[in-house]
Structures are given as structure tokens and as C-alpha cells.
Amino acid sequence: MLSTEKIAEENVKLKQRVKLLEEYIRLQNQKQFGASSEKDTGGQGQLFNEAEDIVDAESSDDSAAVNVPGYTRKKKNRLSIPEDLPCEDVIHDLPEHEKFCPHDGTALKCIGEESHKQLDIEPATIKVLRHLRKKYACPCCEKHLMTASKPPQPIEKSIAAPGLLAYITVSKYLDALPLYRQVAIFKRIGVELDRTTLANWMIKMGALVQPLINRLQEIATEQNVLHMDETPLQVLNEPGKSAQSKSYMWVVATQASVPIVLYHYSPGRSGDTPKDLLADFNGALMTDGYEGYNAACVENNLTRLGCWAHARRKFIDAQRQQPKGKSGKADMALGFIQKLYAIEKNSNDKTTDERYKIRQTQSRAVIEKLRQWLEKTLQNTPPKTTLGKAVHYLHNQWPRLIAYLEDGHWPMDNNRAENTIRPFVIGRKNWLFANSQAGARASANLYSLIETAKANGLEPYAYLKKLFTLLPQAECLKDIDALLPWEEAKK
Numbered sequence: 316m317l318s319t320e321k322i323a324e325e326n327v328k329l330k331q332r333v334k335l336l337e338e339y340i341r342l343q344n345q346k347q348f349g350a351s352s353e354k355d356t357g358g359q360g361q362l363f364n365e366a367e368d369i370v371d372a373e374s375s376d377d378s379a380a381v382n383v384p385g386y387t388r389k390k391k392n393r394l395s396i397p398e399d400l401p402c403e404d405v406i407h408d409l410p411e412h413e414k415f416c417p418h419d420g421t422a423l424k425c426i427g428e429e430s431h432k433q434l435d436i437e438p439a440t441i442k443v444l445r446h447l448r449k450k451y452a453c454p455c456c457e458k459h460l461m462t463a464s465k466p467p468q469p470i471e472k473s474i475a476a477p478g479l480l481a482y483i484t485v486s487k488y489l490d491a492l493p494l495y496r497q498v499a500i501f502k503r504i505g506v507e508l509d510r511t512t513l514a515n516w517m518i519k520m521g522a523l524v525q526p527l528i529n530r531l532q533e534i535a536t537e538q539n540v541l542h543m544d545e546t547p548l549q550v551l552n553e554p555g556k557s558a559q560s561k562s563y564m565w566v567v568a569t570q571a572s573v574p575i576v577l578y579h580y581s582p583g584r585s586g587d588t589p590k591d592l593l594a595d596f597n598g599a600l601m602t603d604g605y606e607g608y609n610a611a612c613v614e615n616n617l618t619r620l621g622c623w624a625h626a627r628r629k630f631i632d633a634q635r636q637q638p639k640g641k642s643g644k645a646d647m648a649l650g651f652i653q654k655l656y657a658i659e660k661n662s663n664d665k666t667t668d669e670r671y672k673i674r675q676t677q678s679r680a681v682i683e684k685l686r687q688w689l690e691k692t693l694q695n696t697p698p699k700t701t702l703g704k705a706v707h708y709l710h711n712q713w714p715r716l717i718a719y720l721e722d723g724h725w726p727m728d729n730n731r732a733e734n735t736i737r738p739f740v741i742g743r744k745n746w747l748f749a750n751s752q753a754g755a756r757a758s759a760n761l762y763s764l765i766e767t768a769k770a771n772g773l774e775p776y777a778y779l780k781k782l783f784t785l786l787p788q789a790e791c792l793k794d795i796d797a798l799l800p801w802e803e804a805k806k
Contacts (some may be wrong), residue, residue, distance in 0.1 A: 316320055396432050439542040441506055443677070444476050467787035470519050477783035480520055483513055485776045488736070488761050493746040503680050514754060521757025526795055528577070528760050531767065532592075534799075535567060535575045537701060539598040539724055540620075542568040542732035543608065545584060546740060549748040553582060564759060566736045567592060570726075574770030574801070576735045578759040580752070593617065601729050621715030624728035627652045629705035636701050644692055645702055648709070651685040659727055667723030674720045682717055689713075735766055764800075771800040778803060 394445055414423045451788040453459040469477055486492040494513045501508045535541065545565045551558045563584050569575040581588040589611040593600065602608045603625050612619045630652070633645040658677045662670045689709060696703045709716070717727040737761055749755040768778045782798055789795050796802065 327453060335475075354701045392521070396434060402432075433723050436757075439482075439500070439504065441479075441501075441504060469523055469783045469787055470516065473516075475516055478780050480516060480783050482781035483516065484520060484761050484779055485765065487517070488742060488764050489775055491742040491745040512738075514750065516758045517761065518753050520783065521753075521760040524760050524764055524782065526789070527782070527786065527798060528763055530792075530795055530799065531575050531577060531763065533595075534573065534591070535569050535577060536596040538572050538573060538575075540601065541592070541593070541596060541598065542566075542601045542726075542729055543592075544603065544729060544732035544736050545588075545605075546736055546743075548580065548743065548751075548755060550582075550716065550752060551748055552751045554752075562755065563588075564736075564755075565589070565592065566732055566738055566739070568732050568735045570724075570731070571770075574767065576763060576766035576770055578739065578762045578766075580749075580755040580759045581657070582752075590614060599718075599725050601726055601732070603729055604708065604715075618718060618725075619715050620718050620725055621712045622656065622727075623652060623716060624730055624733075626709050626712060626716060629708050630702075633700075633702040635707045643702075644696070645705065647688060648685070648692075648705070651681055651688070654681045655727065669723070671721075671723035674723070679720060682720070682763065688711075703736040718775075735770075738766060768800050771804045773800055773804055782804065 317506065365650045409423075415421065416423060448465055449463045451461045469475070469480055483494075483497060486497055487494060494510045494517075497513065498508055498510050543565065545563045547561045548564045549559070550556075553560070553562060556562075561584075562580065562582050565579040565581060565588055567575075567577045567579070579588065579592060584607060586607040586609065589608050593611045593615055595615065597615055599620055600608065600612060601620040601621050601622065608619065611617065627649065630645045632646045634643070634649060637643045637645060655678055658673065658681070662673045689706065692706050693710060696706050698704070698707055719727045742762075749758060764779065764782070765775045768775045778800065781803070785798060786795075789798070
């Protein structure tokens with residue numbers, strides 16, 4: 316027979332377990348059925364979800380608000396038509412018999428016109444480029460024969476021109492349109508293409524752009540700050556692994572001053588991948604709390620920066636477990652973090668030296684108060700509760716989280732990497748997996764170029780078409796550097 320004390324102890328443990336399970340169920344229900352966006356939670360402003368979370372369609376913010384007592388009405392801005400679009404005039408004229416005055420029969424004189432613009436579109440059209448190589452021969456001796464050469468092509472002896480390859484690439488890696496759907500679209504306009512053929516074209520394009528990817532990698536490692544993140548990827552035909560196993564796509568992103576986004580495929584999530592990618596880097600690395608980055612930071616003597624958005628997110632989860640209408644410890648933590656973000660927002664237009672001084676005065680004062688609150692809360696918060704996990708995450712990551720105070724260049728969160736990896740996650744929800752390692756590597760290279768082009772203000776299709784045309788003709792590093800996205804943006 317159990318003693319009364321042991322029974323009471325077991326009851327306490329069971330009640331704690333029930334409470335944890337209830338918290339877990341509420342959190343899972345919130346994630347599955349509640350709003351996935353965090354921007355309306357607790358007055359915290361716009362927050363970012365994990366790349367692995369459900370990606371919602373973003374609503375347009377191009378509307379102005381009209382305040383009415385007790386009600387806010389959104390006034391939609393009228394859609395405008397870009398002035399640089401080609402314009403075709405459609406003339407509407409009176410019939411000839413109506414061009415006379417009904418009173419005296421005098422011919423009417425045109426005094427002007429009324430104009431109304433409409434947007435129109437034509438479905439994708441396809442054309443054939445026929446390469447005609449002129450031949451020349453000596454009319455006297457007939458011994459000297461010459462044929463004009465053709466510039467190197469992205470895929471020699473292929474029917475795919477640079478424009479078609481760029482179109483397929485953008486459709487898959489920017490518009491998230493799987494190859495089998497593209498095959499169906501081409502069929503509707505009378506062109507029979509095989510999905511395997513399109514896949515092979517993408518692999519060859521991934522190999523074609525590798526010299527440019529290598530150059531972007533070199534330039535990225537020269538920066539003083541890098542962002543990194545990773546997300547799962549399924550590769551069906553991977554040596555030594557089942558089709559259901561996880562591989563990973565890693566992303567490396569620079570700051571906005573030199574916008575570079577690089578994806579890298581790896582069969583696993585071990586620390587060897589960041590060690591390889593960061594071998595020539597000696598600056599500060601911004602990541603989430605994943606410990607797989609530790610070896611690279613230690614080996615290269617990198618400054619490890621922690622992400623406040625991740626810390627904030629955990630307290631938001633805890634806030635959602637509080638009784639409705641009541642505030643708690645999670646709200647206090649979020650209030651401190653909100654103040655830190657407000658300080659950063661107000662210093663965005665400052666120089667790095669000015670931002671450093673602001674951080675040393677304003678931000679450090681808030682962080683000291685947050686630390687005092689954290690020390691007290693750690694003592695009386697069960698570690699397995701949602702709040703306990705948030706508090707212990709903040710405590711464990713503390714040295715990395717406050718490291719950004721020491722340099723005005725350093726960011727306070729990893730939103731840069733999370734935002735750049737999101738397009739890949741959207742695409743993955745559509746095409747689901749990569750068939751082979753070669754396909755995964757090609758995807759990484761092509762995603763890298765598209766996202767880097769976007770970051771530099773380029774239209775991806777136009778950039779890729781030019782790249783696929785000129786890159787086969789590149790003979791030296793100077794030719795490759797001329798094709799870098801920011802160089803193209805200057806033209």
C-alpha cells in the first residue's frame with residue numbers, strides 16, 4: 316500500500332502532466348486552426364514565422380485608412396497602369412452617316428477624344444529560332460570554304476533556347492509551378508515536351524551557372540555579417556538513404572548593402588555543412604538556436620549572434636496559453652522585447668556608429684531590466700511548461716542574444732534568412748521533392764540566382780535569359796563578374 320504522502324506526490328505529478336498536456340493541445344489547436352500570423356498578437360508588431368510553418372497569402376497593404384468614430388474603414392487605392400507598358404490604340408469612330416449636323420447638315424469637325432485605358436494580356440506564345448549559318452567559298456579555286464560560327468549555347472544541339480530555359484526556370488523556382496504542370500501548359504499551346512527532358516534541362520542549367528555561384532560565394536564570405544538557416548528537403552534517390560528520409564537545404568544571406576542569397580543542398584543537418592560553407596568567413600554569424608553551427612563558429616572564431624525573433628516567438632506561444640483577457644509573465648517578456656524592436660526601428664536611418672551608441676544607452680538599459688526579470692522568473696517557472704521553455708530558451712541563448720549590442724552593423728534577428736528561405740518552402744509545397752542529388756543541387760543554384768536577382772531589383776526572367784545567353788561565352792573572371800546581379804542592375 317502506498318503511503319498518503321506518496322499518493323499526494325503522485326497526484327501532484329499527474330496534475331502537472333495533465334496541465335502540460337492541456338497546454339500542448341491548446342498550442343497545437345492554435346497552430347492548426349488559429350491565425351498563423353503573429354503580427355496581431357499582443358501588440359508586438361509584425362513578427363515572422365518559421366520557414367516550416369504554413370505560408371499564408373500576404374494581404375496587400377496598398378490601402379489607406381479612413382477613421383470613423385468607432386469604426387475604421389479601409390479605402391482602397393485606385394489601381395494604376397504603369398506608364399512604361401506598351402500601348403495599343405483602339406479607335407472608336409462615328410459611322411460616316413452620323414458625322415453630319417442633324418440641324419443644318421454641316422459636316423461635323425473632330426474636336427478631341429475621350430480616353431479610357433484597360434489592361435489586356437495575351438497567353439504565352441512560343442516561337443522558333445532558326446539559326447542560319449552562312450557558307451562562303453572561293454569562286455575561282457573552290458578550295459577555300461568557310462561557314463559562319465554560332466555562339467556557344469546553354470545546351471549544345473538542344474531545341475531549348477535561352478529564353479525558353481529562363482521561362483521554365485522562373486516558372487518552377489519563382490512561381491512554384493511543377494514541371495508536370497508546365498508540360499500540360501505547353502501542350503495546350505501545341506508544343507509536346509517531356510517532363511524528364513525539362514528536368515534534365517534544369518540540371519544542366521544548374522551546372523552552367525556554377526562558376527557564377529562560386530563567385531557569389533566568394534563575395535559573400537568577404538562580408539562582415541552572414542545570416543544562415545536550414546529547412547528539410549526530400550530527395551527520393553539518395554545513396555544510402557530511404558526515399559522518406561530528410562535532406563536539407565541551407566541558405567546563406569548577406570546584408571542589404573551587398574544583397575546575396577545562396578542556397579546549398581546537403582544530405583544531412585550536421586555541423587559539417589556550415590563548416591564547409593563558412594570556411595573562408597571570419598565575421599559575425601546570425602542564426603537561430605540550432606547548435607549545429609557551434610563547430611563552424613569555434614573553428615573560424617566567429618561571433619555567434621542570437622535571434623530575438625525566435626525568443627519572442629516562444630513567449631508568444633506562452634501568451635496564447637494564458638486565460639483569455641488576462642496578462643501574465645509572457646506579456647512582460649514581450650513588452651521588453653517590443654521596446655528593443657522599437658529602439659531598432661527608430662535607429663534604422665542612423666549610421667552604424669550612431670546605432671552603436673543608441674544600443675549602449677537605450678537598448679542596454681532595457682536588456683538589464685529584462686535580465687533582472689529573467690532571474691526572478693527562472694526560479695519559479697516549471698521548465699516543461701510553454702512559459703518555462705520560453706524562459707529557459709531566453710536564458711540559454713542570452714550571450715548570443717545580447718551580442719548585437721557590440722556592433723552597429725550587427726542585426727538583432729535572423730529574419731533576413733527566414734524571409735529568403737520562404738520562397739523555397741512555398742515551392743516545396745508544390746513540387747514536394749527532388750528526384751536526385753543532381754536535381755537538388757541544380758535547384759539550389761537556380762534558387763540562389765533568382766532570389767539574388769530579386770534582392771538586387773532585377774526582373775528574374777530577363778536576367779536569367781541574358782545570363783543563359785552570355786554565360787556560355789564567358790572566358791575569364793572578368794566576363795563572369797560582368798554578369799553579377801548588382802552589375803546588371805547598374806545598366
